[in-house]
Structures are given as structure tokens and as C-alpha cells.
Amino acid sequence: MANTEQFAKAIADKLLDTAPEPSCKLNLPDTADQKPRPLIEMHDIHKSYYIGKPNELEILHGISLEVYPGEFVAIVGESGSGKSTLMNIIGVLDKPTTGQYTLDGVDIHNAADNELAAIRNRKIGFVFQTYNLIGRQSALKNVELPMLYAGVPAGERNRRAKDWLNRVGMGDRMKHQPNELSGGQKQRVAIARAMVNEPALILADEPTGALDSQTSRIVMDLFHEMHEKYHKTIVLITHNPQLAEECQRVLTLRDGLIVGERKGSGKRAAL
Numbered sequence: 001m002a003n004t005e006q007f008a009k010a011i012a013d014k015l016l017d018t019a020p021e022p023s024c025k026l027n028l029p030d031t032a033d034q035k036p037r038p039l040i041e042m043h044d045i046h047k048s049y050y051i052g053k054p055n056e057l058e059i060l061h062g063i064s065l066e067v068y069p070g071e072f073v074a075i076v077g078e079s080g081s082g083k084s085t086l087m088n089i090i091g092v093l094d095k096p097t098t099g100q101y102t103l104d105g106v107d108i109h110n111a112a113d114n115e116l117a118a119i120r121n122r123k124i125g126f127v128f129q130t131y132n133l134i135g136r137q138s139a140l141k142n143v144e145l146p147m148l149y150a151g152v153p154a155g156e157r158n159r160r161a162k163d164w165l166n167r168v169g170m171g172d173r174m175k176h177q178p179n180e181l182s183g184g185q186k187q188r189v190a191i192a193r194a195m196v197n198e199p200a201l202i203l204a205d206e207p208t209g210a211l212d213s214q215t216s217r218i219v220m221d222l223f224h225e226m227h228e229k230y231h232k233t234i235v236l237i238t239h240n241p242q243l244a245e246e247c248q249r250v251l252t253l254r255d256g257l258i259v260g261e262r263k264g265s266g267k268r269a270a271l
């Protein structure tokens, strides 16, 4: 990535580009005893940049992946292996060049742009290494934002934002702006923001990448809480092998391919 900041801003802009869409339904199985369908279903996903140009570059070379509701999955791999590219496709921030992707029963290939925006807004909560909070806006306003785009009335927005800020331990700093918060505090606000629309899926791209180990622990504990208490499906990219081990499944990406898959404990490591 030539300019991470620019890219983060592009993603933030895309996140804001979310029109409310009433037709966004949860795709539950028809009968209770049926095996749930995967929340994420990818088959032979390829992603290329500079398509048709002399410098055309394929980054993902055929990714197939299923993630079931309630799973906590880690993606690990060296820098440049394509983790963020894959995450952006999972989060419908970007489309694959070829391959099939079904998210919660919706075929991404056939979905209209406003449908994709609604999926991002309603079904997915994003957490980034660089927090991507809006500067000169309070923590409270930042957490209210996804609800604004979802058409939630003002009073309800305020109530839910305060509730989530309390749950992540930021109840006493709701009026603070991002530049008045530490990295760990900013990430807690970002997690509250990711949760306010009650999404089925949380996508976190190196959420502890900029944090010291003690603060990383607090943030990882919050992800465990979102998984265990709120039953969120979580896909977490991390460079930290110990944190990856605490997920239920660990996928290793190398040069745009999944080259390994193993079980993790799915639990916070014992002290």
C-alpha cells in the first residue's frame, strides 16, 4: 500500500457512503434443525489491480472460504500477503475481479450499489488499525454516525451510543474528541461504533497493530466479549500469534493464497 492514510480515508469515505435500504433482511435458515448457512461464502476469489494495463497485478489468486455464524476467525500472514485486500472484499468495500461471494445469503456480484451500502451499514461493523474516527467530533457523535446513516431517530441514536460507550468502558469520555484520547481509548470508541447497529459480522484489520501489549489485551478482551456475550461473528487480522491463537480458527495467507488453517483455543489465554 503506497499511502496507508489515503487508503484509510478512502475506506472511511466509503463507510460514510451508506444510504438506508429497508429491504435488508436477515437470512435465517428455513427450519430450526437445518445447518446454518455460512455467513461468508467465498469461492475462487481473485483480485487484480490495474486491470488491462501493462502493470496489471493479481493480488489474490483464488481464495475459497466459509465462515459460519458465531465463529471467531483469525487471518494471519506476512505484510503484503493480501490480508487487507481480502478483508475489504469480505466487507464489501471492494469487489473481487472474479469468483463468487455470498454474504448472509446475498450474492454480492448481483447486488446493486445501494444494496451493498446497506449491507455494509447494517450487517458489518469495521474496526481498523488507524481507528478512522472523525476528528473534531466527540466520541459520542462518532458512535452515533452509523445509526444516522441507518435512519435511527436522534433520541434512540443518543441512547444507544451512550449505552455502547459505557459497555466498552468509555462512559466517562463521551465528550472527548479523538485527539484527546489515547490509542486504546480510540479503539474502544471504534469498537462501540462498530457495534451500535448490531451487525452480524465484525471485521477487524489489525485492531491492536498500533497498541502496546497491555492495551492490546484490553481490546482483544472486548472482541472476546463481543463474541461470547453478543454472539458476533468476528474476522480478525492480526500479526500477534498469541492473539490469533485465542480465535477459534486461524487462517494463514501467503502471497494471495490461504496456505494453512488450524484450530485455535477460541478463548482468552489464561494469565
Ligand SMILES: Nc1ncnc2c1ncn2[C@@H]1O[C@H](COP(=O)(O)OP(=O)(O)O)[C@@H](O)[C@H]1O
Binding pocket: 001, 002, 049, 059, 077, 078, 079, 080, 081, 082, 083, 084, 085, 086
Ligand atoms: N489499491 C491498490 N492498488 C494497487 N495495489 C494494491 C492496492 N491495495 C493493495 N495493493 C497491493 O496488494 C498487495 C497486498 O496488500 P495488502 O492486502 O494491503 O496486504 P496485507 O494487508 O497482507 O499487508 C500489496 O503488494 C499491495 O501493494
Ligand SMILES: [Mg+2]
Binding pocket: 083, 084, 085, 205
Ligand atoms: Mg493490511
